[in-house]
Amino acid sequence: MDDGKRKGKAVVVGGSIAGISCAHALIKAGWEVVVIEKSSGPPTGSPTGAGLGLDPLSQKLIESWLGHPNLLHTSTLPLSIDQNQSTDGENNMSQTLTRDENYNFRAAHWSDLHSLLYNALLPTDIFLWGHLYLTFCIGNDKSKVRVKSQVLATGEIVEIVGDLLIAADGCLSSIRRNFLPELKLRYSGYIAYRGVLDFSDDEHSEAITGIRRAYPELGKCLYFNLACRTHSVLFELLKKKFNWIWYVNQPEPRLQGNSVTMKVSSEMIKKMHEDAEKVWDSEFVRIIKETKEPFVNVIYDCDPLQQLVWDNVVLVGEAAHPITPHGSRSTNMAILDAAVLGKCLDKWGVENLRLALGEFQTIRLPVISEQVLHSRKMGQIKQGLVLPNGKAFDPKMVSPEECLDLQMKNMPFFGEIPSILE
Ligand SMILES: Cc1cc2nc3c(=O)[nH]c(=O)nc-3n(C[C@H](O)[C@H](O)[C@H](O)COP(=O)(O)OP(=O)(O)OC[C@H]3O[C@@H](n4cnc5c(N)ncnc54)[C@H](O)[C@@H]3O)c2cc1C
Known part of the structure; x- marks a missing residue:
């Protein structure tokens, strides 16, 4: 995309699924991207991670980033049936x-998905492996953000200046701690x-x-x-x-x-x-x-946050919404965060960054808040923990109506596509 507008530059901290998805979505929106990741290099077919489920929307988004219609399909297996059994x-x-x-x-498999996304990034040297994010500061006029990281192999400190800092640094996010020092995971x-x-x-x-x-x-x-x-x-x-x-x-x-x-x-x-x-x-x-x-x-997990954006810093993925795994949401949410962020930045341009980030937050906050709480409830039900109504689920005593609560499709906003992506 080259329509004469100034190109924005984003510094993404964290190169897992949320960070790499942001890289794709922002490059597609015409942004320059640098990803800071503390791991020393990409997973090389090693048994890093385990299995995850991709919903139909994530599949579509990933396919659009990979540029090969069948590559995701041939790298995954179907999960067409959701079955609960006692x-x-x-x-x-x-x-x-x-x-x-x-x-x-x-x-x-996490590492297969990561490799697919990584190998489709052009150029891959936007990834700074072995860089530990340290601090950021926002300029007085709030137009630029300066991010410091340390090259772990040499100890050298590197500073990168961008228009936007994207915190994709996971559920224990140190960037989030700057804004919410009291926040504790549950x-x-x-x-x-x-x-x-x-x-x-x-x-x-x-x-x-x-x-x-x-x-x-x-x-x-x-x-x-x-x-x-x-x-x-x-x-x-x-x-x-x-x-x-x-x-x-x-x-x-x-x-x-x-x-x-x-x-x-x-x-x-x-x-x-x-x-x-x-x-x-x-x-x-x-x-x-x-x-x-x-x-x-x-x-x-963590009670839903009240905001995802502070000036030109935005939280995505697990940094924005630590969540229990019972709705197969975490990876799907991270991918959707990235896609929506990319579209908002594309729509408003770097000149209107505040409006872009505001729209991102308006679209994503209600969805992720409900999904975090629903996923929490699913875990409590399936683990037989005492629920807010004082009862605990017992698979041997359950009624057919109560069984229906177990299905993945009950997740709020299940299957919904945000209109900005249509
Ligand atoms: C190695 C690995 C394997 C995983 N395997 C699975 C799996 O098999 N199944 C599954 O469902 N989920 C898995 N996950 C989790 C899954 O990727 C996430 O829950 C989800 O996709 C959201 O991802 P995220 O990118 O928001 O957070 P995360 O995946 O937690 O990624 C955060 C990233 O930020 C980096 N980071 C954190 N702090 C710094 C810092 N100071 N400087 C630089 N980088 C930093 C971390 O190294 C990490 O790569 C795995 C995550 C990782 C990191």
Whole structure:
């Protein structure tokens, strides 16, 4: 886009899904972009991250950024069914509670999605890997923002000046802390054991044939298993992988460093395996046991923020809306934040940055606020925690009407496309 208008320049802090999506959306809007990321380099096919679900709108947006209509499709598997079932591990039985055959998501591995988006960025040298963001300051006339980062390999301090600072630095955002120093994340009451089992070496093993027998729609179904005060998730990823998650109620653990993801000691793994045998069917337990390097996500969210924009600083992704994972929202919200931001900047131009950011906030704030609270409620229901009405969900005692609450399609604004994107 070159219509003689001044090109805006954005400094994006954080190069995960929110940051890289912003890079695409802003470049499309004719902006210059620099991304500051503390990790030393892009994931190189390593087993970074795990599985995530992409909704139809995210799929469309990603396709528009990749410029290849089939690339996303061939890098993901369908998740066309959303199924909740109650599980009785003792008797190795399960019973379907709800089934939605129009789910229309696709399953991606985090590192595959990241690589797709990264490799489609031109030029990729807009990414400053191994740069730790330190501080920012806004000029007196509020037209420019100066961002300082440190090159981790050399210790050198670098300053970049832009029109806009985009905080895509995750749920523990240090940029957000400048504006909301008192804000604390809310511990959900549970952690998630997670893992990806790579069975490419042995797809005919007993464990794999067993799990396919017990869960015959792997490859297109998002399975939720509900037991007493706990639940688990299972779906298949491309390249012969199964993604599983098991949520366990417990007191808040102490975080290791500045991350909500934790490594699991061999003692914890042993205990997890023993506990799994008491709750889940034998096929699922086997998948858990055969997974190398499971990890833990400590589950947090945060009451919805009142604003996302301060002068020429805007929060996106998890920095703007830490959320529990029960509605498969986080990645989808990050992608939509980026797309809406790009459109607002394109519509108003850098000369009217305040109006652009104001419109972004007006579009996104009501949506993300409701989605964060709904996702919180879904987690409380599925974990059998006491709900505001004083009751706790029990999959063995539930009525058919109550079961309907479990479906992903009940998420507020599910399937809605903001008019600015149409
Ligand atoms: C390595 C990794 C793997 C993940 N795997 C999965 C997964 O498998 N499934 C899933 O559903 N979600 C996963 N997530 C989370 C998922 O990407 C996010 O929840 C969601 O997409 C929103 O992303 P985000 O970009 O807002 O935040 P995040 O993904 O948390 O990214 C924040 C980014 O900011 C960078 N950052 C933070 N502080 C600084 C600083 N001071 N200087 C420079 N950079 C900084 C971090 O290194 C990180 O790359 C993963 C995230 C990461 C970082």
